[in-house]
Amino acid sequence: MVTTVGIAGASGKLGRLVAAALLRLPSPPTLRLYVRDASKLPSWLSSSPHTVITGGADDRAATVEFARGCNVVICTYLGPDALMEEGQKVLIDACAEAGVPRYVASDYTVDYRPLKDGELFPKDPMRHVMAYCNDKAGVEGVHVMIGAFMDTWWSGFFGAWVPDESGKGGKLRYWGSGDEAWEVSSYENTAEWIARVAVDGEAKGVEKFLGDRKNIHQIAAAMSSVYSFTPSLEPLGSLADLHATMHQKRDSEPENYYAYLPMWYQYYMLNGSTLLVPPGSSAEKELSNNRYPDVKAVTFEDYLRMYSPKELSGAMMGIGEKAGK
Ligand SMILES: NC(=O)c1ccc[n+]([C@@H]2O[C@H](COP(=O)([O-])OP(=O)(O)OC[C@H]3O[C@@H](n4cnc5c(N)ncnc54)[C@H](OP(=O)(O)O)[C@@H]3O)[C@@H](O)[C@H]2O)c1
Structure with a gap:
């Protein structure tokens, strides 16, 4: 025990x-x-x-x-x-x-x-x-x-969510075809x-364990279902473009870690090589979520319901301070 x-x-x-x-x-x-x-x-x-x-x-x-x-x-x-x-x-x-x-x-x-x-x-x-x-x-x-981390995803680390100045809308930026899964x-x-x-x-x-798994179109749909706006989608290039860009950034500015680190994470997640549920497998087979049924997985929709669009990118701040309260 x-x-x-x-x-x-x-x-x-x-x-x-x-x-x-x-x-x-x-x-x-x-x-x-x-x-x-x-x-x-x-x-x-x-x-x-x-x-x-x-x-x-x-x-x-x-x-x-x-x-x-x-x-x-x-x-x-x-x-x-x-x-x-x-x-x-x-x-x-x-x-x-x-x-x-x-x-x-x-x-x-x-x-x-x-x-x-x-x-x-x-x-x-x-x-x-x-x-x-x-x-x-x-x-x-x-x-x-x-x-x-879902909180990191919305924070701006990946540059995926870009709120507009009104705080009532924004856009989602993505590399790849848009069909690649984000696991968070x-x-x-x-x-x-x-x-x-x-x-x-x-x-x-x-x-x-996984809270949710969605591609960028499904994330946009989750925003539409929770908020009163649909984010626009901005494609940034193919995964091959991302690969070239992240190497070029690191080669030209190796000390500017945060200019390229998020791209490396993004590339190795979106290219499927580090997925928790790899192609051809299933969540039931791969994940231990069901072993602890009292822990409810927090989906994109659940997370969005906790914050207004204006709060989303800052939601990660103060996470540790809130613990235990
Ligand atoms: N999947 C994701 O997207 C993602 C994102 C972020 C983090 N993570 C993972 O989450 C875990 C924790 O992240 P976090 O966000 O909680 O980090 P955090 O808030 O920065 O906390 C890091 C902890 O490490 C301690 N620490 C740092 N440098 C140290 C050193 N030289 N000697 C001893 N202790 C040191 C810090 O102590 P002080 O308080 O004294 O500084 C603090 O207790 C890590 O395993 C990380 O890989 C995952």
Whole structure:
């Protein structure tokens, strides 16, 4: 039985949401929280019965102290490759030393397994961490895959949703034919699934969940059905054009990371190579949504009903602050 859950990176947006989701369970576990700066934790998390352990991602002694007594450790780190790879390996080593049988990796993304090193490059550390877990005696890796965050999708990161100045309308921009699927899940939905997986000792290996899966025409239709306007659609070019543009951007301005990173994500999602439900398969076969029927998948329509068109692109701001309230 899972009675104590560790969260590394608990001060972040997803970390706080996962903590709040765990504390809403019918039998909430006790939490052990690993952060580099305890002052960033809200008071509802930093007080008894929970325990806060402070330390850096490379602090082996502190990570072992953190892991001791946990039934499972969840990582929600987000940062440079060194954090995502070496920092996670330190946590996995700590789990092995402290006798923690399961480690939920800081994935929460597309299915990166078919990729090769250098393709969708931010996912290279995740594949290496998965291999490290597979080789680590005594610690089972758990890899929660959810596509892109719905909140990120609307935020402007991908440049897909462009609101107009009136705040009452806007346009959807897209690469490809327009028939390619976007697979997305909200932060909140993802946290609920992570919490269920954490307390379910049977959940091991890859666990895929999805809020929704729609192409750009279906997303436009969802907007029409929820709001009083139909967004216009602006094609940006083929997937081959996207591939050429993203390489050209990176080659010409390698330090301007956010000018090209979203394009790389977009290319490797829309070209079908990282889909959670690949062509020829089915949601029933691939997804674990039905295992936890009390968690309702948040669809595009559900998400749009939560925000006005004006609020959509800013909805991601303050996500972590809302957790626990
Ligand atoms: N699928 C998607 O579209 C998508 C989008 C975004 C994120 N994600 C995934 O979601 C997870 C968490 O994302 P998030 O948005 O919650 O990130 P976040 O809000 O930026 O939180 C990141 C956490 O990592 C910690 N951290 C950063 N650098 C660190 C370092 N050098 N040493 C120790 N801790 C460090 C932060 O600590 P401080 O509070 O001290 O800074 C914070 O607790 C990641 O697995 C990420 O891959 C997925």
